Amino acid sequence: MTKPMYQPKDSSQSPRFCGVRTFMRLEAIKTTENVDFVILGVPFDTAASFRTGQRLGPQHIRDFSVLLRPYNPDQDINIFDYASGVDYGDVNVVPGNVHRTYEAIQDELRPILHHNITPIILGGDHSISLGHLRAFAEKYGPVALVLFDAHADTWEHYYGEKYMHGTPFRRAVEEGLIDVEHSIMVGMRGSLYGPEDMNDTRHLGFEVITMQEFRQIGYAETMERVHKRVGDAPLFVSFDIDFVDPAYAPGTGTPEVCGATNYEALECVRKLNGLNIVGFDLVEVLPTYDSGEVTAVMASAVAHEMMSLVALKKKREQQESKVEAGIVKE
Numbered sequence: 001m002t003k004p005m006y007q008p009k010d011s012s013q014s015p016r017f018c019g020v021r022t023f024m025r026l027e028a029i030k031t032t033e034n035v036d037f038v039i040l041g042v043p044f045d046t047a048a049s050f051r052t053g054q055r056l057g058p059q060h061i062r063d064f065s066v067l068l069r070p071y072n073p074d075q076d077i078n079i080f081d082y083a084s085g086v087d088y089g090d091v092n093v094v095p096g097n098v099h100r101t102y103e104a105i106q107d108e109l110r111p112i113l114h115h116n117i118t119p120i121i122l123g124g125d126h127s128i129s130l131g132h133l134r135a136f137a138e139k140y141g142p143v144a145l146v147l148f149d150a151h152a153d154t155w156e157h158y159y160g161e162k163y164m165h166g167t168p169f170r171r172a173v174e175e176g177l178i179d180v181e182h183s184i185m186v187g188m189r190g191s192l193y194g195p196e197d198m199n200d201t202r203h204l205g206f207e208v209i210t211m212q213e214f215r216q217i218g219y220a221e222t223m224e225r226v227h228k229r230v231g232d233a234p235l236f237v238s239f240d241i242d243f244v245d246p247a248y249a250p251g252t253g254t255p256e257v258c259g260a261t262n263y264e265a266l267e268c269v270r271k272l273n274g275l276n277i278v279g280f281d282l283v284e285v286l287p288t289y290d291s292g293e294v295t296a297v298m299a300s301a302v303a304h305e306m307m308s309l310v311a312l313k314k315k316r317e318q319q320e321s322k323v324e325a326g327i328v329k330e
Helices: 054-065 098-114 128-140 168-174 196-203 211-230 262-270 291-324
Strands: 037-042 085-090 118-123 144-148 184-188 207-210 235-240 277-283
Touching (some): 037 054, 054 118, 054 277, 054 291, 098 128, 118 291, 128 168, 128 235, 144 168, 144 211, 144 262, 262 291, 277 291
Parallel strands (some): 037 118, 118 277, 144 184, 184 207, 235 277
């Protein structure tokens, strides 16, 4: 029997403004059968320290994603020639209670990860990443982390609270969820309380490429260092939209000037190709401040690149299987 493939509606046959809003017009179905990736929303924002409204981020990204098409010319791949995906819906978060939200996230991710499906998670403030990493560590053990962000999010606490959007990766290290020897953070910039803020991140074991260094060495060399650092380790990728300069992505909670351009940011995601990626999240999209929906344009493009990486991985696996079976030669 031919494997059924879940893919978007054809917008050349059905207008984009028709139907229920899902990511890229994918089927809205909660299934783990014959699926390679799922889009999963986590609309939680009550661990944000400044602006709130990130709970509306997943739907905002979905709303604009209807413009996306299946072929990615920059990666030369039609996603749905190799990968099947659905919009899995949203986690039933608990507003105001980060700990119960973490439990809900883990409960939602367990069956997805059990079936070796790659989740592409739309946030939500960055606190949710701790819930994601707990679920991934249950499945894989400590995972490598590649973080694209203006902030390292390794504070000890914020307002005396240990579970905020500025603390998830310190908590994750403390809980043994991250393989820090294979982890790297890219894009840190902006004012700090003192040099210890960035030094503490390095002392936790992370390699850090600040935005200043990124500018000096360029995205190509940056991504070479990412590949060297991560190696073959199972990898979770976290992309905070404030990695991108607010001129290109103003709709976020804690914007910092002098960030990556759209092109640089997308190239960074594309150059993750070849790594052993097991999951992604994309966080901190805040619709209220998104003039002209330019942040939604960028966020949906990042998610599309993440989907493309899943397809490229499936393509490699299929080719390797054919080589092993003697169908084709290397």
